[in-house]
């Protein structure tokens with residue numbers, strides 16, 4: 001059984017029931033050996049830090065502020081985020097980014113919060129995980145004007161091949177979500193078929209972005225995504241790329257270690 005590495009989830013999310021040890025045991029028996037757990041706001045940084053110190057062999061922490069929570073960032077958060085990174089040498093910055101799908105907070109409100117995290121990651125040479133949804137115009141303006149960190153991940157990348165090629169030019173990697181196995185996401189799956197394998201990682205985004213029912217090896221109520229669904233997501237992508245699942249597992253784990261190791 002190959003090892004699988006999850007580039008992005010939210011294992012600490014209370015919707016998963018609070019039994020992190022049980023979830024990690026299920027992940028391990030499915031072959032998932034590594035995961036980056038992303039905070040989404042300052043209030044959950046300590047939960048992510050606790051998870052990483054309880055399971056240092058499996059969990060890498062990421063601390064950041066998600067664009068949906070940009071409006072509630074409290075004064076001084078930038079300094080506190082820098083201090084969290086200093087205290088956790090293996091931590092990355094995330095999840096952060098721009099989201100034009102959610103009406104509020106506005107992109108104008110999200111932008112300074114994103115820029116501060118981008119600059120902090122670049123200055124501290126930490127990997128950065130970026131969420132970009134329906135905000136490609138604003139995001140590409142940032143690409144024009146800012147220095148990006150050497151390592152950054154476009155999580156659940158749903159942009160065009162043209163945007164992907166532009167970002168590969170500045171060192172981006174892209175994570176594939178099980179949600180993209182839905183037939184209505186065929187255009188996104190097609191983009192991944194054209195990306196170089198060295199730039200592809202896999203993610204669950206658990207408890208969100210579940211794959212279609214047929215691909216859920218660990219079904220949960222309310223269509224929530226279990227983090228042990230990752231190998232099935234990998235099998236789905238391997239089929240689409242026309243390569244063996246073992247080859248995909250090996251390549252995506254090597255990419256995970258280059259990004260977050």
Ligand SMILES: [Zn+2]
Pocket residue numbers: 008009010038095205
């Ligand atoms: Zn996420």
